[in-house]
Amino acid sequence: MFFIRQKFTLILMTLIFLFISSESNFSKNYKLTILYTNDEHGWVETDSNHAGAANLYEIWNNVIKQEENVLLLSGGDNFAAAPPLSMETKGASTMDVFKALGHWVAPIGNHEFDFGVSVFKENQRRSNMTYLSANIESESTGLVPDYTRPYTMKQFNGFKVGILGLANIETPSLTNPNNIKGLQLRTYEESLKKYLPEIKEKADILIVLIHDCANKILTDYAVLSLFDEYNVAFVGAGHCHQFVNQKENNSIILETGSYLRNYGRVELTYDDLKKEVISSNSLILDNVKIERKLNKIDTIISNYQKEIEVSQAINRKVIGKLERDYTRDKDDYYTFICKTWFESFPKTDFALLNRGSIRQDLKKGDINISAIKLIMPFENTLYLVDVKGSNLIDELKNKKIIGCYKSSNNTIMYSDIKEIQPDKTYRIILPDFLYCGGDKVSIKSKCENLEETKLNYQEPMINYFIKYKIVK
Numbered sequence: 001m002f003f004i005r006q007k008f009t010l011i012l013m014t015l016i017f018l019f020i021s022s023e024s025n026f027s028k029n030y031k032l033t034i035l036y037t038n039d040e041h042g043w044v045e046t047d048s049n050h051a052g053a054a055n056l057y058e059i060w061n062n063v064i065k066q067e068e069n070v071l072l073l074s075g076g077d078n079f080a081a082a083p084p085l086s087m088e089t090k091g092a093s094t095m096d097v098f099k100a101l102g103h104w105v106a107p108i109g110n111h112e113f114d115f116g117v118s119v120f121k122e123n124q125r126r127s128n129m130t131y132l133s134a135n136i137e138s139e140s141t142g143l144v145p146d147y148t149r150p151y152t153m154k155q156f157n158g159f160k161v162g163i164l165g166l167a168n169i170e171t172p173s174l175t176n177p178n179n180i181k182g183l184q185l186r187t188y189e190e191s192l193k194k195y196l197p198e199i200k201e202k203a204d205i206l207i208v209l210i211h212d213c214a215n216k217i218l219t220d221y222a223v224l225s226l227f228d229e230y231n232v233a234f235v236g237a238g239h240c241h242q243f244v245n246q247k248e249n250n251s252i253i254l255e256t257g258s259y260l261r262n263y264g265r266v267e268l269t270y271d272d273l274k275k276e277v278i279s280s281n282s283l284i285l286d287n288v289k290i291e292r293k294l295n296k297i298d299t300i301i302s303n304y305q306k307e308i309e310v311s312q313a314i315n316r317k318v319i320g321k322l323e324r325d326y327t328r329d330k331d332d333y334y335t336f337i338c339k340t341w342f343e344s345f346p347k348t349d350f351a352l353l354n355r356g357s358i359r360q361d362l363k364k365g366d367i368n369i370s371a372i373k374l375i376m377p378f379e380n381t382l383y384l385v386d387v388k389g390s391n392l393i394d395e396l397k398n399k400k401i402i403g404c405y406k407s408s409n410n411t412i413m414y415s416d417i418k419e420i421q422p423d424k425t426y427r428i429i430l431p432d433f434l435y436c437g438g439d440k441v442s443i444k445s446k447c448e449n450l451e452e453t454k455l456n457y458q459e460p461m462i463n464y465f466i467k468y469k470i471v472k
């Protein structure tokens with residue numbers, strides 16, 4: 001009897017041991033679905049070319065219903081350089097829409113600073129978004145500013161995700177430098193080396209969001225080997241509005257266009273025994289218009305539309321007619337813009353503008369103020385200064401800016417460096433963005449007789465159409 005009992009105990013213990021050991025050898029796989037957009041630039045409304053945020057909300061909600069673990073991420077540039085709804089509300093309308101879409105994490109895009117730091121802080125609070133930046137720090141203390149943090153953790157049921165964000169390395173010249181006074185940027189490489197080991201300790205899945213172009217991440221910076229070393233599963237890019245969906249080693253590098261027209265869907269499978277992501281795939285999908293009822297995003301947008309109705313009614317009124325198309329990045333488009341500036345400020349004889357401040361083509365047909373605000377969607381005002389020709393020659397070596405001058409017979413010419421007289425002093429007109437050092441322009445230290453016009457850089461074109469009605 002004793003022997004039988006002993007044998008039975010032995011069998012039972014063996015079974016328990018087998019059960020425990022099989023349990024510890026049994027791995028569990030967890031799936032994480034990432035929904036990703038970049039460079040939304042406040043394009044939340046629905047029109048003929050944009051399905052809009054309310055439509056995306058429906059598409060994403062279907063994914064959220066089907067999948068257990070969903071993470072919403074953005075590549076930055078969320079609310080500025082945007083259509084009037086977002087510009088007139090200083091991003092508030094876009095931020096309310098983002099909050100309704102869900103909790104997002106994004107790196108700080110350069111345009112997040114366009115309305116100044118206090119508006120950015122208010123927008124962050126309003127949207128409940130987490131804006132990350134591991135490479136922006138105070139010049140004096142070396143600390144990350146209080147409105148951002150290097151990385152964040154997201155706990156899911158069974159696994160933890162660590163997300164690190166990087167602001168564009170050229171942010172100081174991509175926004176008005178006054179907006180980020182006292183701050184400095186570290187390189188991506190330095191910041192990744194500083195924080196990835198720390199995140200790796202705490203997180204099961206590593207994600208990096210960089211507000212920089214996917215093609216540059218793939219080729220220009222020494223970061224791919226770091227992504228490989230730390231098993232970064234997903235790298236979200238932005239800033240250049242590119243379409244890139246590429247796998248480098250085990251890291252997915254993704255940039256999904258702009259303006260909420262498209263989104264990325266990334267699936268990662270995490271194995272908790274191997275403690276790594278064992279499979280990953282990614283798609284760029286269109287925000288295709290679907291049959292749907294009105295939802296809470298439509299309500300938010302229409303309430304804001306009502307709020308700006310009076311100014312919008314004025315903006316929609318036809319003020320003139322354009323008889324030809326102007327295409328972005330073509331010289332004649334820039335000379336036309338300069339012509340309108342010279343018309344408003346006849347005592348100037350040279351104009352400087354930055355290519356990045358002109359965001360859309362100008363199509364022939366009826367022109368209203370909205371159309372002009374859409375092509376020049378910034379809060380930049382125009383400044384007048386005296387600058388020596390030799391200094392202008394230096395500045396124009398910078399490919400991000402272009403110049404125009406008035407010839408002796410008053411025609412407006414696209415500037416060629418060889419036509420500038422080095423010893424002549426020019427009265428020039430330029431946006432405050434450039435005067436303050438945006439796009440690495442250094443006019444401020446080389447000029448005299450500053451006059452701040454307080455006129456937005458769009459205004460001369462608006463006045464030009466009002467005055468001439470039909471423009472060739």
Ligand SMILES: [Zn+2]
Pocket residue numbers: 077109110111168211238239240
């Ligand atoms: Zn950007």
